[in-house]
Amino acid sequence: MSFSTLGLSEPLLKAVADEGYSAPSPIQAQAIPAVLEGRDVMAAAQTGTGKTAGFTLPLLHGLSRGQPAKANQVRALVLTPTRELAAQVAESVETYGKYLNLRSAVVFGGVKINPQMMRLRKGVDILIATPGRLLDLYQQNAMSFQKLEVLILDEADRMLDMGFIHDIKRILKALPQKRQNLMFSATFSEDIRDLAKTIVSNPVEISVTPRNSTAVSVTQWIHPVDKNQKRHLLVELINQHKWEQVLVFSRTKRGANRLAEFLEKKDIQAAAIHGNKSQGARTRALSEFKSGKLRVLVATDIAARGLDIEQLPQVVNLDLPEVAQDYVHRIGRTGRAGATGQAISLVSADEAQLLQDIERLIQTLLPRELVEGYEPENKLPELALRPPAKPKKPKKPKAQRHAGSYVDGSKSSDKDSRRPPTSGDPWKRRRSHNKAR
Numbered sequence: 001m002s003f004s005t006l007g008l009s010e011p012l013l014k015a016v017a018d019e020g021y022s023a024p025s026p027i028q029a030q031a032i033p034a035v036l037e038g039r040d041v042m043a044a045a046q047t048g049t050g051k052t053a054g055f056t057l058p059l060l061h062g063l064s065r066g067q068p069a070k071a072n073q074v075r076a077l078v079l080t081p082t083r084e085l086a087a088q089v090a091e092s093v094e095t096y097g098k099y100l101n102l103r104s105a106v107v108f109g110g111v112k113i114n115p116q117m118m119r120l121r122k123g124v125d126i127l128i129a130t131p132g133r134l135l136d137l138y139q140q141n142a143m144s145f146q147k148l149e150v151l152i153l154d155e156a157d158r159m160l161d162m163g164f165i166h167d168i169k170r171i172l173k174a175l176p177q178k179r180q181n182l183m184f185s186a187t188f189s190e191d192i193r194d195l196a197k198t199i200v201s202n203p204v205e206i207s208v209t210p211r212n213s214t215a216v217s218v219t220q221w222i223h224p225v226d227k228n229q230k231r232h233l234l235v236e237l238i239n240q241h242k243w244e245q246v247l248v249f250s251r252t253k254r255g256a257n258r259l260a261e262f263l264e265k266k267d268i269q270a271a272a273i274h275g276n277k278s279q280g281a282r283t284r285a286l287s288e289f290k291s292g293k294l295r296v297l298v299a300t301d302i303a304a305r306g307l308d309i310e311q312l313p314q315v316v317n318l319d320l321p322e323v324a325q326d327y328v329h330r331i332g333r334t335g336r337a338g339a340t341g342q343a344i345s346l347v348s349a350d351e352a353q354l355l356q357d358i359e360r361l362i363q364t365l366l367p368r369e370l371v372e373g374y375e376p377e378n379k380l381p382e383l384a385l386r387p388p389a390k391p392k393k394p395k396k397p398k399a400q401r402h403a404g405s406y407v408d409g410s411k412s413s414d415k416d417s418r419r420p421p422t423s424g425d426p427w428k429r430r431r432s433h434n435k436a437r
């Protein structure tokens with residue numbers, strides 16, 4: 001399938017061609033026609049599936065056909081949970097809309113509000129916003145939603161995780177009843193479905209990644225290691241494999257800072273990115289990482305959510321997340337858009353329970369590999385794969401719950417057993433350059 005069959009206008013097809021995309025991703029192939037038809041959409045899609053273009057392209061198409069926004073008006077609102085994601089969506093709007101004459105703005109907290117108010121004064125066709133700052137601006141009459149045509153909720157599950165539900169409800173009250181609604185979420189839990197009922201009507205439902213499965217193009221394994229040896233092992237891995245760009249996850253902000261300092265002392269350029277850092281420091285660290293100035297970006301889960309760094313080959317979990325679902329989000333940072341990646345977790349004995357939670361969630365025993373010189377004194381217990389925990393009545397293990405999920409990890413000593421089955425997906429990116437966006 002090619003982009004030209006989807007019904008998008010020439011200026012959009014040209015912008016897509018400039019990006020070097022040869023074919024629409026599965027979510028794009030399904031979402032674009034539905035959005036162009038004016039339908040509401042509810043899509044289960046993780047970052048890395050091409051979901052942003054999946055809603056941005058038809059949105060731009062529709063808006064470019066109507067009346068431009070007048071003073072203070074907003075015609076389309078994209079809500080995102082984090083500033084980073086907001087900035088990335090805004091960048092996509094610019095990229096795909098570069099041959100159109102639409103105005104867009106992005107607003108989030110942590111930076112001055114006045115320039116944002118000024119920008120909104122003239123009216124914008126597309127506003128990308130995090131919920132808190134949007135409400136601040138709305139309360140100060142910075143914009144009017146009377147002419148709002150489309151609402152998009154991106155990463156709705158994360159918005160609920162981050163406690164934005166009340167903000168979202170307040171925002172919904174300010175919007176006109178008649179509008180098109182698009183909702184994107186990595187998972188569709190009961191909470192999300194409840195929220196969806198209040199937003200979308202008769203939606204086209206799209207699912208491109210099985211619930212709770214990890215991306216098929218990501219090769220995953222763990223290195224059992226003692227806690228106090230983790231950062232030394234990380235340095236060893238970086239040097240030994242000559243990794244040029246690695247995203248490291250730390251459970252805590254303090255741990256992220258300490259690791260970045262430690263790496264710098266070992267002559268490995270690194271920076272930490274987390275909620276206590278100013279917006280300026282976070283943006284700087286991200287752009288230095290993208291430009292190759294930094295080899296290592298150490299991030300906490302919330303800060304890393306939605307980071308769009310193309311073809312990131314390595315993700316390392318310095319420690320496992322408390323919430324198993326975050327493991328899936330973390331490793332979604334690699335192997336994106338058809339590229340393959342490696343997700344490596346350094347796991348100490350005290351994390352056995354967290355590991356078990358993750359393995360149950362993804363229904364995969366992660367292969368283990370000991371690194372010479374770093375064999376742990378505190379052994380990581382062998383774990384068995386059981387179905388995801390249910391409160392009562394344990395049931396028989398199910399072999400493979402999700403089509404396409406990576407379930408082949410049980411032959412731990414065989415390196416090839418780490419290789420997940422190839423998806424056979426015809427969506428392959430054609431870009432030869434490694435442009436980081």
Ligand code: AMP
Pocket residue numbers: 020021022023024025028046047048049050051052053308310336337428429430437
């Ligand atoms: P997203 O899931 O929206 O975060 O997109 C992930 C990455 O895929 C982004 O870096 C996009 O530039 C890239 N991408 C989006 N659509 C396509 C496509 N049709 N072909 C190749 N790459 C794409």
